[in-house]
Amino acid sequence: MSVRVQEADFDVGAELARVTDGNKRIGGLAVFVGLVREMHVREGYHRDRIDALTLEHYPGMTETALQEIEAEANRRWPLEATLIVHRYGRMEPGERIVLVAVGSPHREAAFEACEFLVDWLKTKAPFWKLEDTPKGEQWVGAHEGDDAAAARWEKK
Amino acid sequence: MKIRYFAWMKRTVGVPEEEVAPPDGTDTVGDLVVWLRGRSPGHAEALAEGAAFGAAVDQRTATFDVKLAGAREVAFFPPFTGG
Numbered sequence: 001m002s003v004r005v006q007e008a009d010f011d012v013g014a015e016l017a018r019v020t021d022g023n024k025r026i027g028g029l030a031v032f033v034g035l036v037r038e039m040h041v042r043e044g045y046h047r048d049r050i051d052a053l054t055l056e057h058y059p060g061m062t063e064t065a066l067q068e069i070e071a072e073a074n075r076r077w078p079l080e081a082t083l084i085v086h087r088y089g090r091m092e093p094g095e096r097i098v099l100v101a102v103g104s105p106h107r108e109a110a111f112e113a114c115e116f117l118v119d120w121l122k123t124k125a126p127f128w129k130l131e132d133t134p135k136g137e138q139w140v141g142a143h144e145g146d147d148a149a150a151a152r153w154e155k156k
Numbered sequence: 157m158k159i160r161y162f163a164w165m166k167r168t169v170g171v172p173e174e175e176v177a178p179p180d181g182t183d184t185v186g187d188l189v190v191w192l193r194g195r196s197p198g199h200a201e202a203l204a205e206g207a208a209f210g211a212a213v214d215q216r217t218a219t220f221d222v223k224l225a226g227a228r229e230v231a232f233f234p235p236f237t238g239g
Contacts, residue, residue: 034239055238056163058231061215086238098239118239126212127238128163139164142208142235 001074001082003066005057007089010099019081019101026080028107030114032100038093048133055088055097058126062086065125073102073117077109084117086127116153123150157224159192161202162233165209168202178224185211186220188230202232209234 002019012033020026036053070082081103091097100117104110129140160173178191189211193200203209211218212231224230 057238058160058162058212058215058233061212061231064215065217122239123236124217125238126162126233126236128234129237130163139234140237142237146239 001067001070002084003063003070004085005059005062005066006085006087009087009096010085012096012099015083015085015099016101019083020103023080023103025105026103027105028110029081029101029103030107030110031102032098032114032118033096034098034118036091036093036095036097048131048135048138050093050131050133052090052092052132053097054090054130054132056128056130057086057088061126066121069117069120069124072120073113076116077102077104077113079104079109079113082113082117084121086121086125088127119146119149119153122146157227158229159188160229160231162231164234165202165232168198170196170198183223183225184220185213185218185222185224185230188224189220189232 016029016031020029038050066084066086070084073079073082079102083099083101085099087097100114102110102114102117123146131138131140157176158173159176161169166172178188182188182191189203193203209232211220213222213224213227214229
């Protein structure tokens with residue numbers, strides 16, 4: 001289990017090699033990489049071009065929140081390895097923001113746990129996106145779709 | 157206790173953090189919000205009734221009924237938008 005919050009970019013290949021290195025019980029590794037999009041669709045039709053994105057976070061609380069989300073995934077699925085790397089600071093379209101990798105003996109658990117981790121980190125880890133657009137800076141608002149995605153995983 | 161503000165709330169309040177000594181009777185996060193509103197027009201706007209913001213007590217997400225007893229750091233922030 002591993003969580004990192006950093007300003008620098010990461011090397012996906014090197015990160016994935018480290019996740020599985022020496023663990024031959026892993027039969028499947030599911031991976032999500034989040035990137036900065038050049039367009040932000042607001043309210044379904046209105047589009048803003050994005051020149052850059054600045055991610056602010058709450059040092060200390062961020063790491064704790066990500067570790068708790070990771071621990072919850074490990075309670076729910078039989079996982080062999082988990083990795084979350086989340087960047088903060090200024091990024092331009094095309095740059096990587098977040099990496100989530102989940103290794104398990106079988107693919108079902110890896111796919112499900114990876115989706116769970118992405119859904120929960122979007123709504124439960126203290127990050128805020130500030131977009132630099134031709135019309136000026138705009139704070140990104142919470143998405144109802146993200147809340148609904150995260151709610152799917154709440155225990156009944 | 158230390159109060160911290162994040163994202164747009166930091167700009168609206170005007171400072172990223174401040175040390176405050178709330179009066180006796182400020183027992184919960186909700187009580188603290190009401191008291192902080194009186195500190196400046198920026199505070200009143202950022203922490204307005206109906207504004208979409210959450211809180212954390214000592215770096216754990218907290219609802220407004222959470223007790224402040226012994227808290228060292230309380231943070232206020234808009235909904236999270238990471239990932």
